Amino acid sequence: MVVPILLRRMFLVSLSLCVLVPVFWILMKREDKLESISTRTGSTIRNINRDSQPLIDSLMVKSSDRPVVNKSHVEPGVLVLYKYRSNSELKIVRSLLQAHRIQHETYVMSTSRHIPKLVRTDLPVIVGRYRLVIVLDVFNFISEPSIHELFTEYCQRFDAVMILVASGKEKIITSVLGKQVFENDINLLTLSQSVHINYLKVHQADDFVYAKDGGEWNWKSNDSSLISFLPHRISPVTGKSVPYSPKVISKRIQVLASVHFLHNGIQRTLPVAIIDRNSTDGVQRVFFGTPMSLSIAKLLLLDVMHMFSKSYSIMRLSKRRWIQIDIDDTFVAPLGSKMTDSDVKVLLKAQQTFQNIIPGFKFNLGYCGELYRVGLPSETKGDEMLVSHSEQFNWFGHTFAHTKTHTLSLNELHTLMKLNQQFAKNYSITVNSHYSVSPHHSGIYPIHEPLYTAWRDVWDILVTSTEEYPHLRPDHMRKGFIHSKIKVLPRQTCHLFTHITKYEDIIGGRDQLIAYAEGDVFSTILYNPVSIFMTHSGNYAKDHLALDLFSLLFDFIRKWTQIELVTDTPINLANAYFEIFPEDKQPVWTSPCQDKRHMSIWSGRNCSQLPSLVILGPQKSGSTALHFFLKQHPRLLTNPMTTHAFEEVQFFSSDLYYNKGVDWYISNFPTPNSTSTGTLVFEKSATYFTHLLAPERMRMLIPKAKLVVILADPIKRAYSWYQHVKFHNDPTALIHNFTSVIKASRKNSSSQNLLNLRSRCLLPGIYHEHLERWLEYFPQNQIYFVDGGELVDNPINVLLGLVEFIGVEYLDFGKILKFNPKKGFYCVVSSSKRSRTICLGRSKGRQYPALSKENTQYLERYYSAHNRKLYQMLMKMSRRPPTWLMEEASYRQIN
Numbered sequence: 001m002v003v004p005i006l007l008r009r010m011f012l013v014s015l016s017l018c019v020l021v022p023v024f025w026i027l028m029k030r031e032d033k034l035e036s037i038s039t040r041t042g043s044t045i046r047n048i049n050r051d052s053q054p055l056i057d058s059l060m061v062k063s064s065d066r067p068v069v070n071k072s073h074v075e076p077g078v079l080v081l082y083k084y085r086s087n088s089e090l091k092i093v094r095s096l097l098q099a100h101r102i103q104h105e106t107y108v109m110s111t112s113r114h115i116p117k118l119v120r121t122d123l124p125v126i127v128g129r130y131r132l133v134i135v136l137d138v139f140n141f142i143s144e145p146s147i148h149e150l151f152t153e154y155c156q157r158f159d160a161v162m163i164l165v166a167s168g169k170e171k172i173i174t175s176v177l178g179k180q181v182f183e184n185d186i187n188l189l190t191l192s193q194s195v196h197i198n199y200l201k202v203h204q205a206d207d208f209v210y211a212k213d214g215g216e217w218n219w220k221s222n223d224s225s226l227i228s229f230l231p232h233r234i235s236p237v238t239g240k241s242v243p244y245s246p247k248v249i250s251k252r253i254q255v256l257a258s259v260h261f262l263h264n265g266i267q268r269t270l271p272v273a274i275i276d277r278n279s280t281d282g283v284q285r286v287f288f289g290t291p292m293s294l295s296i297a298k299l300l301l302l303d304v305m306h307m308f309s310k311s312y313s314i315m316r317l318s319k320r321r322w323i324q325i326d327i328d329d330t331f332v333a334p335l336g337s338k339m340t341d342s343d344v345k346v347l348l349k350a351q352q353t354f355q356n357i358i359p360g361f362k363f364n365l366g367y368c369g370e371l372y373r374v375g376l377p378s379e380t381k382g383d384e385m386l387v388s389h390s391e392q393f394n395w396f397g398h399t400f401a402h403t404k405t406h407t408l409s410l411n412e413l414h415t416l417m418k419l420n421q422q423f424a425k426n427y428s429i430t431v432n433s434h435y436s437v438s439p440h441h442s443g444i445y446p447i448h449e450p451l452y453t454a455w456r457d458v459w460d461i462l463v464t465s466t467e468e469y470p471h472l473r474p475d476h477m478r479k480g481f482i483h484s485k486i487k488v489l490p491r492q493t494c495h496l497f498t499h500i501t502k503y504e505d506i507i508g509g510r511d512q513l514i515a516y517a518e519g520d521v522f523s524t525i526l527y528n529p530v531s532i533f534m535t536h537s538g539n540y541a542k543d544h545l546a547l548d549l550f551s552l553l554f555d556f557i558r559k560w561t562q563i564e565l566v567t568d569t570p571i572n573l574a575n576a577y578f579e580i581f582p583e584d585k586q587p588v589w590t591s592p593c594q595d596k597r598h599m600s601i602w603s604g605r606n607c608s609q610l611p612s613l614v615i616l617g618p619q620k621s622g623s624t625a626l627h628f629f630l631k632q633h634p635r636l637l638t639n640p641m642t643t644h645a646f647e648e649v650q651f652f653s654s655d656l657y658y659n660k661g662v663d664w665y666i667s668n669f670p671t672p673n674s675t676s677t678g679t680l681v682f683e684k685s686a687t688y689f690t691h692l693l694a695p696e697r698m699r700m701l702i703p704k705a706k707l708v709v710i711l712a713d714p715i716k717r718a719y720s721w722y723q724h725v726k727f728h729n730d731p732t733a734l735i736h737n738f739t740s741v742i743k744a745s746r747k748n749s750s751s752q753n754l755l756n757l758r759s760r761c762l763l764p765g766i767y768h769e770h771l772e773r774w775l776e777y778f779p780q781n782q783i784y785f786v787d788g789g790e791l792v793d794n795p796i797n798v799l800l801g802l803v804e805f806i807g808v809e810y811l812d813f814g815k816i817l818k819f820n821p822k823k824g825f826y827c828v829v830s831s832s833k834r835s836r837t838i839c840l841g842r843s844k845g846r847q848y849p850a851l852s853k854e855n856t857q858y859l860e861r862y863y864s865a866h867n868r869k870l871y872q873m874l875m876k877m878s879r880r881p882p883t884w885l886m887e888e889a890s891y892r893q894i895n
């Protein structure tokens, strides 16, 4: 039954497409034509790049062989369409999606860009990639039939929802008054919402008002408020506005949210978001008539996404938000700006009020004992009062003095932490949260290993926070990670810096503070499941700015949202965070050398110690020989033998080494002499090439590094690899010959071990797939290809080209390398005794029987299609394919 129903639906959809869309577009056509002649908009995207991604392909709509599409086959992705990068809505929508970790892509509606692949065709059924299509720059969207048609058809086919967001710059009228709703002169009273939304419900808590007509509107052609709500474009001929597709929009539209405001003393109600579920073209559309810069509009968008994502798990955050407010530098503020005793009273009172909103809430005081009671008499009293009420707060220790921890040795850190610990004991302050942040936040990220060690030794610290990972900006991208068993949570700023104690210290005064509370600080809460705010003790002195800010924030949250604010111990906050984002546990180290701010709080390592050249492998491609030869160049320094993997560091391909951190990685390499300019550090680890995470990890730490890939004949490589693991007593290789390894299959009932061995043996040779991954992270011009065959036969020539690519001075490798007939390979001429050569050890250039003809033929077939793809890839990049590949290509052409 299912298939006929589907076919009928598809037929109806096609029929409606055939009938309705043309009717609509005929109506629009005249305007379009005129417009494309006389205006700049629209015409630019008319000739969209269809060669690369034809419309037909991107939707898989070739009717004859179209597989049955099940509308439930849609991935939970979101696609954002926009025209102008400067569109302010774009930044906001993107941050919202990024912060909520919603899988999304953006597409600029432009001729020069490829249309993104809308469907997945690598699966047995066709799967749509996007559940929601968010359209910004709506004017351009509706003015361009090809784009409009494509996405309408996609939404029809996969039941995807289209969300069209008004942008201030466009002629989208959101009110009968012809003004953008929420303009400053409009006195906003309330915003009501239909019952259909219940994620972050936007409403006035005590006064919930349903949308006009209980959420459903009967559209009448003379209903000017709704018509004007819909996106308009201005006809270049008549100068009048033409509403969005009146033929498509149905007559029964639901209002998702309305605003109620006062205008000239009269209360008015206007819709700000409407949904059309029954459009005549079968696409559900949500129209947003309000700019996204408004906090409540962000909530509304989240609500809408949630509404349409129920079974698609687009959203990961619930309504619960954990909060912690740290008061750093307690006892430290400069003279005259410390909390006095009356400030402490205000603080305690405010804390009580906050506890009504966030049960169990306590401020978290980070102290430096050295400066206790240093200040004016009223400030001394303030310090004493904090201590006498210590049990009413949570406490954490900085160091005894207010010092930058990344400048301190382990011993110094121990001493200062212990002094601070003793201070707490002397004054009966309980410090047991297992949480700390260092003064100036230095040493947390980039990591100063002695800080982590001292924290564990002295305080048994298990949780800390930083605003620096991966970078300070953008703040909605800050993340947590775990290092050395300490959970590091993202830390948030709230515009109150150390020296800000009075309203006059803020440009814009209290109005600006309100804007911060309801804007950025609110967004921080919205974007993060756990928010640890950093404030400083001075922010609680004088005008009590921090208290005002948080009261405003909490009031706003209570008034407009159903966000549930909670608090807990730092350990539980960390557990909550990593339960929601388990993928964050494993850090991705960023380069301090690319970040001025990080350089200033990094424990002073030399950036020139980071490799600027990496030989990626693959394994058994001749990588050891290349490494050995290259290090003969006086300008190329490398690591000495490691204790764990001979000449390889394997930092990016091993979680064990990667988790040791950047300082450990760097400690493997020599420091280039500052006087010898042009000297650089390089490494080779043949395990990098195939490792799934290595490209991203490397890109984040050494984005400018030049990479070398050796393209050896994959058949020879596979056979060499088998001999290698057999030599190292791999139990499966020991009992199975090469033929049974490469021919293992489920059909032959091969054991799982044997199947795994086959994959490990053959998959690295599918070069184009691995390269595609590297090319996602590194530009082509940073990658150099070495012909693996040439490396064996004529390494001198290989090195000539490579040295030029690296950019170091010419070296006559003809004098350094010499063929050793006994070894059967090139070796390095000994500098002490020139008649002697130093060759690689017995494990490189092994003796084993030649590969059988049958196995060679089998592997030729196995790699044939992959090699073709590699060939095409290299040609596209204008690179010379290795000889073995050229021979194969010409052989196949002849045949």
Ligand SMILES: Nc1ncnc2c1ncn2[C@@H]1O[C@H](COP(=O)(O)OS(=O)(=O)O)[C@@H](OP(=O)(O)O)[C@H]1O
Pocket (backbone or CB within 6 Å): 618, 619, 620, 621, 622, 623, 624, 625, 686, 719, 720, 721, 723, 724, 791, 792, 825, 826, 827, 840, 843, 844, 845, 846
């Ligand atoms: N000059 C020189 N000396 C010795 N060996 C050479 C040389 N040039 C290339 N080769 C080939 O390198 C193969 C080993 O590759 P790798 O060094 O990449 O192996 S590893 O992944 O690092 O273990 C090794 O594979 P086997 O012959 O199977 O031992 C050699 O074929």
